[in-house]
Amino acid sequence: MDLKKVRQDFPILEPRDRKQAITYFDNACQSLRPRAVLDAINAYYLQSSACSGRSMHRLADEVTRSCDQARVAVANFLNASRKEEIVFTRNTTEGINLVANSLDWQKDDVVLVSDKEHNSNLLPWQSLRQKRGVILKIVPSQRDNSFDLAAYENLLDRKVRLVSLAGTSNLDGVSIPAREIIRMAHQNGSLVLLDAAQTAPRAGIDVRALEVDFLALSGHKILGPSGTGVLYGKYGLLEQLEPFLVGGGTVFSTTYDSSEFLPPPDKFEAGLQDYAGIIGLGAAVKYLESIGFAAIQKQDLLLNQFITDQLKDIPRLRLIGPDDPQQRGGIFSFYLPGVDSHRIALMLDQMAGIMVRSGQHCVHSWFNAHKIEGSVRASLYFYNTLEEAELFVDSLHKISRVL
């Protein structure tokens, strides 16, 4: 990967004067966008701004084809069996909520989640517990925050209807042994929903190889436009799901008393969609594939290894997750006891234009359980450089000496 050339694809990374220069280490929140994605979005608004799948005119036809191509691109990206297994959503949250609200839940069905799920993969199940009497069980992590297969196995019983886990944690970057988890769940007769919001940007996902039942991801974390997402579902399962949001574009026909829904994915995509976003997402996955996940993982590891090595001499620094950066992907999450994480983040920005996330990263439950007020999360991506990592390390050393 020619890093210099790659960075030129990202307009926001164009060289600026020192005061305006940014080091973007908040990629777990959302990634930056390459010009290819911006051009695709612009092309929709400038050249073919129309409805998809409804009107018959040329512009509409063009949009319909572009959206269909995007769906094919995403299906290929995930190695789905067919493009109809791809449902466009607004984000991972919506994908998870779609499953949560569409499965035919029975009272006392059990949902298993881990103890460090993003609120997106916790609140829908808490809500279901109240509304439908579903039981929510938490799989505790090991001491180093890695997934505890034994604990999982212990909780996996016949009542477990769904296992819903983050493939990669946004808290510490640790990935779960998804293949093994899915195999065990299926043996138990349980469905598996993977929250791939943090996995998709860093690892090639093969839904067929994984045999995962549902998988949700966000477009804005894989170079795509904000407010775009995907829910993958095995076609047979999607057919069984009741649509949870209904309206225009989801039906063949209606009478005053009844409606005949379209097959997936249309029955889940109610109302006018974010066509520019969908087309941009198609461009994003193609761009990501052109970079290649091997190169992405190599760069993540290079930077995370450097940061980990350089910061281990700060005695006060508490790392969240395993010591080995290889297990943390592109995430370096830490806190200094007694120091407000927001203060560190603000200072990094003020000092050196370094953008990191601070706080509880929508994993309040984990922080509350561990009685930690918050952490600073530097999340790296393939367009970040070693110079940026050095700047981060130097700045953090300064901060640790001052605070």
Added chain:
Amino acid sequence: MFCILAFMVLGLLGIFSASSRTLAKEALDCVLRRVTLRPCTTGFDERMKSRILGSVINRSETAARALNKNFELLSWVFFLLIFGSSLFAIRGMYLFYVTGSCNGLNQSAFCVLDPKGQSNEVSAVSTTCNLKSPGLTNVTLKGVDLSGFPVLHPGAMHKIVMIGCYACDYSRKVYPEIRDLANRSGAEFTFADYPVKVKTDLTTRLGLCVHQQDQTKYWKLNDILFATDKANLDSPAFVQKAIADLGLDSSKINRCLDSSATEDRVDKQLNEIANSNFYGTPTIFIDNTVFVGPKPYRVYAISMQGLLYWLH
């Protein structure tokens, strides 16, 4: 304490900058919460502190460490400094309003509201005039016999005495205001011409002679002399025309002008004025207060009628 400090600083900056105004609103919210014993939930204080530390740390880690350690203390210090300087600023504005100078009446130190010190400028009396410059504290009308000088509204409660000079810019600037004040307030107004510019002797003698002949016309003449071009003041032709225009007996006036008795009286009056120890024109006495230099009208009016002078 930092919220209050930030509110004060940002409030001032907010006069000029919209972004500071937004921050000032946040600071105010923080202040209101603090005074009602609630925590500041906007994170404003933390955000500002972090920004400040982030800026300082790039220049000096030691300074940043000290700042971080003593942030609350420094906030108090700066608060007290700003509070103190705000009080001084308010005092300065009050003094400027009341005396024409931020530093008090007749004080010529720098004042941002009157950066050129215009309200304290005087046409200085030259050393050839046998006058010392004794300083403001000795300027007084005590022991000065003003009985021979022209007086408007004699016997009024308030008394204005102006030592001015027809040819001096600052006297010319302030004369209409004093005249206006005397007219509006009905105060007793005594005018003493002291020709700082020696060439205007003629007008001093003229004033004396006209006053002897017709006191009402003297004030008209005075208005003319302050209003006319300075070049006219030592011109006999202008003087003759003024006499004629006022309908005065020119031969009588001319005789008076040439008389040695007039010269003696002029000398006597000048010496009498000099006894006041004034050191430049205009010097104005309103009741017992001395005003040196051309102050704004309000300063004289306030001295006589109080802060709400415009209600009178």
